[in-house]
Amino acid sequence: MPAVQRNGRAVPPEKTQESVKESIPSAMTASQGQQRPSPYLLLVYPVLLALGSLWAVISPTAASPPTAPLAPGVTSDLNVPHFHHTNYFAGKRNLVNIYFVKVGWFWTTIAFILLQTTSRPRASIAKKHYIQAGLRYALVTFSWILTTQWCFGPALIDRSFTITGGHCEPHPFNEASLKDAVKLSRVNSGIVCKAYGGNWHGGHDISGHVFILVLSSAFLLYELYIADCHSAHPHVSPQAAAAVAHNMTDEERTAMGGWESETVAKIRIWSRYFLYGVVGLDLWMLMMTAIWFHTWLEKLSGLLIAGSTIWSVFFLGDFLPQWRSIVGGL
Numbered sequence: 001m002p003a004v005q006r007n008g009r010a011v012p013p014e015k016t017q018e019s020v021k022e023s024i025p026s027a028m029t030a031s032q033g034q035q036r037p038s039p040y041l042l043l044v045y046p047v048l049l050a051l052g053s054l055w056a057v058i059s060p061t062a063a064s065p066p067t068a069p070l071a072p073g074v075t076s077d078l079n080v081p082h083f084h085h086t087n088y089f090a091g092k093r094n095l096v097n098i099y100f101v102k103v104g105w106f107w108t109t110i111a112f113i114l115l116q117t118t119s120r121p122r123a124s125i126a127k128k129h130y131i132q133a134g135l136r137y138a139l140v141t142f143s144w145i146l147t148t149q150w151c152f153g154p155a156l157i158d159r160s161f162t163i164t165g166g167h168c169e170p171h172p173f174n175e176a177s178l179k180d181a182v183k184l185s186r187v188n189s190g191i192v193c194k195a196y197g198g199n200w201h202g203g204h205d206i207s208g209h210v211f212i213l214v215l216s217s218a219f220l221l222y223e224l225y226i227a228d229c230h231s232a233h234p235h236v237s238p239q240a241a242a243a244v245a246h247n248m249t250d251e252e253r254t255a256m257g258g259w260e261s262e263t264v265a266k267i268r269i270w271s272r273y274f275l276y277g278v279v280g281l282d283l284w285m286l287m288m289t290a291i292w293f294h295t296w297l298e299k300l301s302g303l304l305i306a307g308s309t310i311w312s313v314f315f316l317g318d319f320l321p322q323w324r325s326i327v328g329g330l
């Protein structure tokens with residue numbers, strides 16, 4: 001049997017799958033002994049929100065900018081700045097807000113699809129893994145739709161806004177909206193109100209940002225853990241995986257059950273980097289939202305809806321085994 005080539009070097013041909021596994025450093029094959037992530041990890045979110053809110057109170061730079069006095073008879077907070085004089089992220093039109101958070105479910109979906117298509121669950125559980133991962137995605141997406149888009153009519157955040165006394169009122173500097181005052185008063189959705197040039201004012205405004213950012217980051221992190229647990233190949237850090245894929249022969253990569261080629265390994269690694277990027281931006285924007293936007297209670301309500309969705313999908317099965325057998329998970 002001829003010697004196989006590894007980066008131009010000849011290596012002994014008699015390596016078996018077992019000997020290849022043994023040659024992988026133990027730190028890179030840690031998945032077997034991994035601890036199950038605790039639901040208490042979700043407490044990171046209230047801590048982050050509390051720190052941001054505290055910073056908003058005690059930091060002189062986070063104080064609200066001086067606002068122009070309101071015109072007589074105008075009660076709306078219309079001078080919320082699009083660009084803040086002290087911090088770029090305090091303005092609504094910052095690029096991360098426009099291109100990332102405002103289309104946050106798109107990025108979450110892409111990160112999830114990339115994770116699933118580049119993970120390699122063990123053959124014996126592959127079908128079940130994909131079905132249950134799809135089901136969990138459908139459940140969190142349904143929660144996102146009900147909360148922010150449509151809940152058999154207006155979304156939950158719009159319903160709670162109008163139930164607590166909020167309404168759409170004409171914008172005093174927008175003549176068209178002033179003419180349509182009666183029509184605007186019947187609008188029951190924040191997006192429609194703004195589209196008509198009105199001002200969504202007065203009620204309890206559940207933070208859609210806190211909701212989507214918590215839901216997205218927690219969902220992706222727990223799915224990453226599940227994908228790793230179900231993986232046919234050892235859990236490796238992206239750097240270690242690159243080194244492994246680079247140094248192995250083709251036979252060795254196949255024997256390890258997944259790192260067939262350096263290109264495949266790189267696609268997997270970059271998919272992980274992409275997921276880390278989405279989660280990192282989620283957490284950053286959560287902190288920015290905590291500092292610059294909404295009241296305590298509005299942030300808390302966004303957090304509670306996202307937190308209970310995540311808990312129901314990933315941890316309710318601890319108490320209801322039938323639920324676990326349907327949605328799978330941790």
Ligand SMILES: CCCCCCCCCCCCCCCC(=O)SCCNC(=O)CCNC(=O)[C@H](O)C(C)(C)COP(=O)(O)OP(=O)(O)OC[C@H]1O[C@@H](n2cnc3c(N)ncnc32)[C@H](O)[C@@H]1OP(=O)(O)O
Binds near residue numbers: 102104
């Ligand atoms: C091998 C590979 C195969 C691959 C194979 C590929 C297959 C390829 C298939 C692709 C398939 C994709 C399929 C995707 C399918 C989807 O999922 S597409 C869906 C895309 N759409 C989205 O993601 C929309 C997400 N956005 C939302 O849900 C809502 O906008 C949000 C984010 C919840 C926020 O709502 P909101 O009204 O802004 O509410 P809220 O947070 O209370 O904020 C109130 C105000 O404060 C501002 N504010 C609050 N916090 C902040 C802040 N931190 N910074 C700035 N402003 C703030 C807001 O901007 C808002 O201001 P206004 O806009 O009202 O003036």
